[in-house]
Amino acid sequence: MLSETGLYRDIASDELAPDLIAFEPAYALWSDGSTKRRWLRLPPGDRIDSSDMDHWQMPVGSVFFKEFSRDGVRVETRAIARTGPERFDYWMGAFVWNEAGTDAEFRPDGEENALGTPHDVPTSTQCGTCHNGEAGRALGFSALQLSAAGRLDQLAQDRLLSHAPSPEERFSVPGNPVVSAALGYLHANCGHCHNPNGSASPDTDMNLRLDLGQTSPTATNAYLTTVGVELQYFDGTELIYRVAPGAPEASALVERMRERGAESQMPPFATELVHDEGVAWVTDWIRSLDE
Ligand code: HEC
Ligand code: HEC
Incomplete structure (x- = not known):
């Protein structure tokens, strides 16, 4: 039960x-309009290992929580706990709330249309498809996400980081507002699978993760592996390019973000509605690129 995880003093x-520690990433994952709250709980006195500023590791015993509400109904709360020092010593799962909202129960197999909302709770296996590409499992709690959200220095001041960030590591997503909106969006919504350690990497070498230190738009992984680069997967598409500069309608990134219900939809699961705003950000960026 969620009441046994330590998230609540009195559920x-x-x-x-x-x-x-409540937090919000600068760039969020689109979840069909759900609203979310997120927290981290560190064991007393422990710090985050930030020796690799781009890939933080939480201490053993720490737990992340993320709560989802859909159409005003609190449906599920997810947890990621570090249970030991080894690579796979993590516990991940979702708890579905009861009708009365007094507690939530662990559901390893997920649940479709939970509590009468259109929200689908993912299975515990699906958590790993998105989260295992990051060694420390945290996707929204990172130097990049929190410095863009203005929270990185606070963590350092509170002595919660083993290593304080250098000026270059206080990172803002590069580019003018059109460019940075698209790069940040792709990082948060696609980069956890589309990176060299991510679950999509056996299929495609496209990399949509932003790394710290990529301070100009043309030096980002997203730019280098999409703009003018041909697709590896041509299934179900007439298109040739991941991103055809200046031509969103000829770019597979946009085509697959607009798809829902078919196998080619991107992200491939955890969403049933097109994110019009996200599509617009990526479309505007591609249109702004020189042909
Ligand atoms: C489609 C990919 C995807 C799936 C599936 C997924 N997550 Fe996440 N999760 C993310 C992303 C991306 C973030 C960070 C952005 C945000 O929170 O909006 C995140 C954030 C979180 C957080 C907050 C800590 C952090 O990483 O920032 C928790 C806790 C979490 N997820 C738990 C889970 C659990 C447990 C499951 C399975 C029941 C799960 N997630 C399934 C992509 C996914
Ligand atoms: C849960 C993991 C996951 C997420 C999240 C995800 N993808 Fe994918 N993506 C895949 C996999 C696996 C493939 C390879 C199989 C296929 O083409 O369906 C792929 C393939 C692609 C391809 C074809 C690449 C090529 O070289 O042929 C494009 C384009 C794409 N994804 C775009 C996106 C975009 C844009 C996003 C974010 C809005 C995204 N993906 C999010 C798993 C993911």
Whole structure:
């Protein structure tokens, strides 16, 4: 039960534990319009290992939580716990709330249309498809996401990081507003699978993750592996390019973001509705590129 995880001091009265770190990534994952709350709980006195500033590791015993509400109904709360020092010593799963909202139950097999909403709760296996591409499992709690959201220095001041960020590591996503909106969006919504350690890498070498230090748009992985680059997967498409500069309608990135219900939809699961705003950001970026 969620009440046994330490997220709440008193779940029945909705009172959270006092030692949680609430956070919000600068660039969020689109989840069909769900609203979300996120927390980290560190073991007392422990710090985040930030020796590799681009790939943080949480101490053993730490737990991340993420709560989803859809159409005003709180449907599920997810947890990722580091249970030991080894690579696969993580526990990941979703808890579905009861109708009364007094507790939530672990559902390893997920649940479709939970609590009468259109929201699908993912299976525990699906968590790994997105989260295992990052050694420390955290996707929205990172130097990049939190410095863009203005929270990185606070963590350093609170002595929660083993290594303070250098000026270059206080990172903002490169480019003018049109470019940075698209690069940040692709990082958060696609980069966890589309990177050399991600679950899509056996199929395609396209890399949509932003790495710290990529301070000009043309030096980003997304730019280097999409703009004017041909697709590896031509299934179900007439298109040739991942991104055809200046031509969104000839770019597979946009085509697959607009798809839902077919195998070619991107992301391939955890969404049933096209994110019009996200499509617009990526479309505007591609249109702004020189042909
Ligand atoms: C489609 C990919 C995807 C799936 C499936 C997925 N997640 Fe995530 N998750 C993300 C992304 C991306 C973020 C960060 C962005 C955000 O929170 O909006 C995230 C954030 C989180 C967070 C907050 C900590 C962090 O990484 O920033 C938790 C906790 C979490 N997910 C747990 C889970 C669990 C448990 C499951 C399975 C039941 C799951 N997730 C399934 C992509 C996914
Ligand atoms: C849960 C993991 C996952 C996420 C998240 C994801 N993809 Fe994919 N993507 C895949 C896999 C696996 C393939 C290879 C199989 C296929 O083409 O369907 C792929 C293939 C692609 C291809 C074809 C690449 C080529 O070289 O042929 C494009 C384009 C693409 N994805 C775009 C995106 C975009 C844009 C996003 C974010 C909006 C995204 N993907 C998010 C798993 C993912």
